[in-house]
Amino acid sequence: MLPPRCHVCHLEPAQSPLGDARSDFVLVYFADAVNPPPGWVGHPAGAVWFCGEHASLGEEREHLGSDTALRDIDAVLGRLPGRLSKTDR
């Protein structure tokens, strides 16, 4: 499991002020997410972190596959797909 880090703004809980709404990180499981087997450690495929401010962007697209959903979010935000460095896997 990766530590929380917003897909949209790359905020991490340690960077957000205490009590800030954005510190409520949400792990959104997209349509292609799979439940990892018991005891498996790692980040589940198809699951993406969002901060409280951007969680709705992910939750609105839970029915989509993660690739489609993330591309759609990037498009909505006016970001070009693949332009940001991919440090998440």
Ligand SMILES: [Zn+2]
């Ligand atoms: Zn965010």
